[in-house]
Amino acid sequence: MAATTYLPIVERLLAGDRRALARVVTLIENNAPDTRRILAQLHAHGGRAHVVGFTGSPGAGKSTLVTATARELRKRGQRVGIVAIDPSSPFTGGAILGDRIRMMELAGDPNVFIRSMASRGSLGGLAVATRDVVRALDAGGFDTIIIETVGAGQAEVEIVRAAQTVVVVTVPGMGDDIQAIKAGILEIADVFVVNKADRPGADQTAAELRMLMSLDERRKERGWRVPIVKTSAASGEGVPELVDKLAEHIAWLRESGQLASRSGRQARSEMLALLHQALLAKIEATVSPDEWQQLIDEVVDRQRDPYTAADEIARRIGLAPSLGGWE
Amino acid sequence: MAATTYLPIVERLLAGDRRALARVVTLIENNAPDTRRILAQLHAHGGRAHVVGFTGSPGAGKSTLVTATARELRKRGQRVGIVAIDPSSPFTGGAILGDRIRMMELAGDPNVFIRSMASRGSLGGLAVATRDVVRALDAGGFDTIIIETVGAGQAEVEIVRAAQTVVVVTVPGMGDDIQAIKAGILEIADVFVVNKADRPGADQTAAELRMLMSLDERRKERGWRVPIVKTSAASGEGVPELVDKLAEHIAWLRESGQLASRSGRQARSEMLALLHQALLAKIEATVSPDEWQQLIDEVVDRQRDPYTAADEIARRIGLAPSLGGWE
Numbered sequence: 023m024a025a026t027t028y029l030p031i032v033e034r035l036l037a038g039d040r041r042a043l044a045r046v047v048t049l050i051e052n053n054a055p056d057t058r059r060i061l062a063q064l065h066a067h068g069g070r071a072h073v074v075g076f077t078g079s080p081g082a083g084k085s086t087l088v089t090a091t092a093r094e095l096r097k098r099g100q101r102v103g104i105v106a107i108d109p110s111s112p113f114t115g116g117a118i119l120g121d122r123i124r125m126m127e128l129a130g131d132p133n134v135f136i137r138s139m140a141s142r143g144s145l146g147g148l149a150v151a152t153r154d155v156v157r158a159l160d161a162g163g164f165d166t167i168i169i170e171t172v173g174a175g176q177a178e179v180e181i182v183r184a185a186q187t188v189v190v191v192t193v194p195g196m197g198d199d200i201q202a203i204k205a206g207i208l209e210i211a212d213v214f215v216v217n218k219a220d221r222p223g224a225d226q227t228a229a230e231l232r233m234l235m236s237l238d239e240r241r242k243e244r245g246w247r248v249p250i251v252k253t254s255a256a257s258g259e260g261v262p263e264l265v266d267k268l269a270e271h272i273a274w275l276r277e278s279g280q281l282a283s284r285s286g287r288q289a290r291s292e293m294l295a296l297l298h299q300a301l302l303a304k305i306e307a308t309v310s311p312d313e314w315q316q317l318i319d320e321v322v323d324r325q326r327d328p329y330t331a332a333d334e335i336a337r338r339i340g341l342a343p344s345l346g347g348w349e
Numbered sequence: 350m351a352a353t354t355y356l357p358i359v360e361r362l363l364a365g366d367r368r369a370l371a372r373v374v375t376l377i378e379n380n381a382p383d384t385r386r387i388l389a390q391l392h393a394h395g396g397r398a399h400v401v402g403f404t405g406s407p408g409a410g411k412s413t414l415v416t417a418t419a420r421e422l423r424k425r426g427q428r429v430g431i432v433a434i435d436p437s438s439p440f441t442g443g444a445i446l447g448d449r450i451r452m453m454e455l456a457g458d459p460n461v462f463i464r465s466m467a468s469r470g471s472l473g474g475l476a477v478a479t480r481d482v483v484r485a486l487d488a489g490g491f492d493t494i495i496i497e498t499v500g501a502g503q504a505e506v507e508i509v510r511a512a513q514t515v516v517v518v519t520v521p522g523m524g525d526d527i528q529a530i531k532a533g534i535l536e537i538a539d540v541f542v543v544n545k546a547d548r549p550g551a552d553q554t555a556a557e558l559r560m561l562m563s564l565d566e567r568r569k570e571r572g573w574r575v576p577i578v579k580t581s582a583a584s585g586e587g588v589p590e591l592v593d594k595l596a597e598h599i600a601w602l603r604e605s606g607q608l609a610s611r612s613g614r615q616a617r618s619e620m621l622a623l624l625h626q627a628l629l630a631k632i633e634a635t636v637s638p639d640e641w642q643q644l645i646d647e648v649v650d651r652q653r654d655p656y657t658a659a660d661e662i663a664r665r666i667g668l669a670p671s672l673g674g675w676e
């Protein structure tokens with residue numbers, strides 16, 4: 023590491039230059055050439071930030087809660103980065119900014135960095151870009167980095183799993199939401215928040231969550247009892263307790279050795295995502311649009327099946343055919 | 350095609366043997382070797398079925414609606430296949446069967462074939478397997494094949510996009526759901542259903558949807574006006590109208606030439622999914638668990654960055670490195 027010559031933008035970012043950071047984040051978003059040379063150098067300087075993901079149904083008040091959480095972290099002297107993930111529609115590529123505007127109240131603070139990101143149609147690309155932005159913020163010396171998703175779809179769940187601590191936000195009387203929670207979100211939660219806890223039914227929702235958690239045998243084995251925090255993000259009630267729980271969780275991850283295994287799973291997942299991108303790039307460089315169109319036409323006309331069509335491409339890019347050489 | 354010698358199970362399936370069909374579906378679910386040889390032969394015999402996807406929030410009554418739709422299609426003399434997709438949690442692999450049991454009322458009918466499928470942790474694999482099961486049902490002579498998802502996450506949206514006609518199911522007073530709908534489901538809908546339309550607010554929900562649809566300029570250009578059908582699946586009200594709309598949509602797809610372009614996009618998407626599976630197989634065959642672990646440890650310890658670690662694997666499996674040869 024001693025002999026490494028850093029790129030100028032890396033040096034500036036590491037020195038705390040906010041414009042250099044903003045520039046790197048824009049390069050990541052634009053998928054600019056050589057961005058990975060920058061990120062590869064930044065990687066060596068990361069690992070100090072606490073990365074926290076917030077997910078939950080639309081309407082749970084995540085954005086307000088993230089704002090209140092960031093304000094509390096600032097009171098405690100931390101530098102805070104926020105990466106807000108907007109799912110975009112597969113066709114228009116447009117992002118919903120929703121009530122993100124409320125975050126603007128934090129935007130004047132030089133110790134807060136906020137960036138919204140949209141998927142532009144490629145969810146896999148968004149997951150990779152989110153990790154890259156977190157890497158830049160981490161190297162830039164931010165103490166807590168919050169990844170916030172608009173919804174709680176499977177893709178968004180995949181994105182927040184890049185966090186060390188996952189906060190799942192619900193509201194009282196979630197009703198049908200409980201099904202969605204059962205179906206995948208339950209098991210990724212490190213901390214549960216019942217937001218808008220001034221509404222009726224908050225205690226019942228908390229009790230239901232506690233009951234659901236008690237059914238999760240695997241989690242008990244790991245030794246972290248998922249706290250259920252009631253907050254009212256608008257008034258700020260419960261937010262200091264939430265921030266305490268975030269700190270307790272990262273401390274537990276470190277002490278229990280779970281942080282290392284979680285980081286390992288995340289590194290593997292990131293490498294597989296990078297390899298998938300390399301696959302797409304190789305296909306694009308090898309198979310011309312005309313050749314693609316011909317293969318597709320043959321499959322649609324049922325002159326050819328999709329398995330042998332995919333094998334044809336696999337052979338040309340050097341991957342073993344999926345049918346094992348059978349014609 | 351004339352010279353092709355069919356595998357015995359393919360011959361039986363094409364002849365309408367239900368046990369052969371069930372066997373093929375089980376082979377697909379188990380990812381058994383040689384399953385693709387069977388599917389490749391079946392592909393040539395498909396293309397007659399109308400494939401309809403049902404998606405929407407949990408609690409919208411999709412399962413009851415699919416049952417009522419299947420009953421109506423049977424009245425019209427059609428053979429009906431139903432593929433019910435259960436999202437499973439990333440850790441337990443367990444599937445939520447929910448109220449699928451209600452479908453059992455159809456299960457005694459020899460002209461109805463129902464199968465539930467769970468993801469077992471790999472959503473990409475589930476999307477591939479769903480297409481494969483649809484292919485088998487299509488070759489088996491089913492007139493309408495319904496793909497039903499439990500929720501409406503991005504992964505499930507991806508799965509129903511394999512359908513020719515996508516039905517998005519909502520209920521009155523969806524409130525926060527409107528955000529989720531805006532965020533991606535809106536644009537994949539070919540038909541909207543407001544189910545449980547006997548509840549208050551059904552007309553308002555229908556009006557809100559109509560307003561949202563009117564904002565979608567691209568759709569207008571394509572020339573299909575998305576119908577909004579009010580149903581009460583429990584009583585069966587509105588279901589014949591829904592089935593009429595499904596028939597109108599596939600007729601429009603055929604006449605407008607949209608069916609061919611939609612089939613082309615789907616063929617491309619399927620081929621890319623198959624290539625991704627080939628990539629994972631090649632990585633598994635080339636990189637040992639110990640080598641993986643060492644790379645991961647180096648990335649976690651920040652002795653190495655994830656980009657060069659992924660490149661190391663890319664080089665070994667014959668894909669161009671993502672950093673363009675830079676060290």
